[in-house]
Amino acid sequence: MRSALLVMLGALALADSGPALPHHSTANFDFTKSESVTGTVEYFSFTNPHSFIDLKVEQSDGAQKAYKIFTVARVVMTRSGWGLDDLKAGDKVTITGNPDRKTPEYLYLTKITFASGKVWDRDPALQR
């Protein structure tokens, strides 16, 4: 079993087109669709090569839905205007992103409004 696992090493999900990718490959996100959610940050994994946010979004019926928001690398974000203290657990934020085709609660972040009101818009921020 171990050797089989060793053979499985090396899965590379990063595709060769589109912006820097999170846990999922580009093929999984529908770039023609865009969704906005407002919720409370449960957890923020601020790291390289991909960061993610666990968001609790309140539904119209009062139920809480768990969203996972994927973004680019921490080093890319901080170079493009995302402050080290901009986001933390407990913050109420609004996020726009492209949904995953199979798992609609997975979004690939395109824009975020932080609790402070500051806005980080990914494509203009990454523009060179």
Place this chain on the structure above:
Amino acid sequence: MKAFTATAALLLAGCLSITQAATPRAVTSVDLSGTWLPDARRAEAWPATLPLTPQARSFMEEFDASASDSTTLCMPFGTPRNMLQTEYPLEIVQTPQRLVMVIQPNLANAEVRRIPLDGRELPASPEPSWFGTSRGHWEGSTLIVETTGMRDDAIVSGNGIPHSSQLRVIERLRVVNDPQRGKVLIDDIELHDAQAYREPLKTRRYYSWAPDARPRDPTCVDALWIDKLWRERLQEHRPAQPAEGAK
């Protein structure tokens, strides 16, 4: 006749000065570039009793590597531990404006220190990072490097010498020609941290010139990756369940 000679002399002088400008200048300061192997046998051991503050002393007495040593999770040595370690080569790339130091341990990330030599000031309170923020300047043929802004959850040594984010590292680097060992890089390191040490800690490290030494690819994370696959992915799919067959 005299005027002609004078003109010719002037022309020659002008020509020579242009030639001088056109040909690359010899490096006037020392060149630390190259691959250097730390000399473990000559690494100065820390004294048995260190001048630690009570906070630092209690941290060291209770030190548990699995809890507090970053390298157990393949995280970096950080500065200055990356300069104090005696296992992995140090590569230095020097240009007139800047020095880059690279240590590639068997951990998840390479450790890259960028040291500007252009005279800019060290920022007052740099954001803490693993490798710190450095500035360097020459004093004769010794390079003085000052580093601040190092994370306080890194340690200085494997036995748990801690440091706070106030740590300031001063290094004096010079190259000597040792009759037995050849070219040797000496790094005199001082650690200044009033929160952790009652007086600065000082030590010296020796590096031997090793132009053929090559860093190895790290394997530290491979075990973590196998475990992750096993834990997260395979366990989602028990043999009894039909495979999801992703495409």
Place this chain on the structure above:
Amino acid sequence: MIRRAVLATATCLAGLTLALGAEPAKPDLSGVWFPDPKASGRWPTDRPFTPATAAARDAWTKTYTPIDLTRDDENTSCIPYTLPYVMTTITQYPFEIVVTPQRVYQFTEVFGQVRRIELGAPTRGDQLPSRMGSSQGRWEGAELVVDTTHLLPLHIGHRFPSSPAQRIEERFSIVSDAQSGRLLHVQVKVTDPLVYREPVTVQMVYKSAPDVELGEYICGQDLWDQHQAGSTSRIPWR
């Protein structure tokens, strides 16, 4: 006297001409570069796998689902990049080129990886395969041609499978135009007869970013932060 002065000046001028004109001007590749996603090419969507490789990949996929290769990302688990991917990705990580007489260094921000391109006599010899491989560079006029071998083979199910026979040739050149400024062009040609029927070429374009300093890239930071948060050991000054 006059003759001597004239002779000296003539010699000096001759020497000067030689010094300036002996070598063709090599472009300066040094600096920080970002991939240009719009101008750069891509790997072909239908790569020219050999029939044996294509069959082996199908078999691998059938055997090893439910491991979902589009979900399991080795780089997220801190397995670093390998050539040629490092030089064909359009992900917005910069690299920095530093040119020294014996070697060209390429510092990649991702994983802090360092690549050395030897310019002197080949020193290859017996070497272990590695992710960055062993690179030998030579100038051909205004192009730096880099030949890389000894690359770590990547298994058949990998996104970019490779055999030990893999060889990469890159051609680095500088293109300047009034509109885009200074651009680094890198033509990447991957030859691997055990994997591909024919070489695969990707043309990359990089934009100069002289104001950017490579950031400290640490993979696994969140693992460490979580570990510290749950740790029984206290950091004394927090």
